[in-house]
C-alpha cells in the first residue's frame with residue numbers, strides 16, 4: 001500500500017526546547033499507526049503539526065503525495081484530515097446529535113459559527129446531515145443519548161462523541177489524541193472495537209495513546225518518540241521486543257504489553 005502521510009525532517013521548536021526533532025514518519029494508507037512515547041516526548045506536538053494546529057519550524061509534510069506543510073488546518077480538514085483533542089472540545093450545551101452535525105458542517109471555528117446561523121435554510125441538506133450524524137452516533141453506540149446536552153454525558157461517552165464528530169465526515173486520515181484517557185475497562189474495550197470498525201471503513205488512523213491494551217491490539221505499526229526524536233518503529237511485536245523502547249518507555253509495562261500483543265495477534269486473525 002502507498003504512503004498516505006509522510007513527514008521528512010519535521011521539527012518544532014518552543015524557545016530553547018526542540019519538542020519534535022527531525023522526525024520522519026511514514027503512515028501507510030489503511031493502517032492504524034500508533035504514536036507512543038513517554039510524557040513530553042512530543043506526540044501531541046507532532047499531531048498538531050500534522051493537523052496544522054501548529055506550524056513546523058522545519059521539515060516537510062506530504063499527504064497523499066501533496067505538500068501540505070503550509071496549509072492551514074481548515075484546508076487540511078477539507079483535504080480529509082480530521083482529529084480529536086486530548087482535552088475534549090465539545091459544545092457542552094448543544095445536544096450530542098448537534099455536536100456530530102457540526103463535524104459535517106465545518107472544521108473551523110468561523111465555519112462552525114456560520115453553520116450554527118444557517119440552520120433555518122437548506123432543510124433538505126440539514127436532513128441529510130442529521131441522518132449521517134445519527135448513523136455516526138449509532139456507530140459509537142450513543143443513539144439513545146442523541147438529544148442529551150453533550151456536557152451532561154458521562155466522560156467516556158463524551159470521548160466517543162468527539163470521535164464520532166471527527167469520523168462522521170469520513171476522513172481519509174483520523175488523528176486520535178489519547179482517546180482512551182479516562183475510559184474505564186469496558187469503555188476501552190468498546191474503543192478497541194470501534195477503532196477496528198473505523199479501519200474497516202477505510203479510514204487510516206494515527207493513534208496517540210498511553211494505554212497499551214488499546215495500542216497493541218489495534219495498531220498495525222507503531223512509531224516511538226523519545227525527547228522529540230524517533231526512537232523506534234515497527235510492528236507491535238517488534239516494538240515490544242525493542243530494548244531501547246523497553247528501557248525508555250515500556251519498562252515494567254513490557255510484560256503486560258507482551259500479553260496485549262498476543263491478544264492483538266489473535267484479534268487481527270479474527271478480523
Ligand SMILES: Nc1ncnc2c1ncn2[C@@H]1O[C@H](COP(=O)(O)OP(=O)(O)OP(=O)(O)O)[C@@H](O)[C@H]1O
Pocket residue numbers: 014017019037038039040041042043044045046
Ligand atoms: N505551546 C508550547 N509551548 C512551550 N512548550 C511546549 C508547548 N507545547 C508543548 N511543549 C513542550 O514540548 C514538549 C513535548 O510536549 P507534548 O505535549 O508534545 O508531549 P507528549 O508526548 O504529547 O506528552 P504527553 O504524553 O504528556 O501528552 C514538552 O516538554 C512540553 O512541555
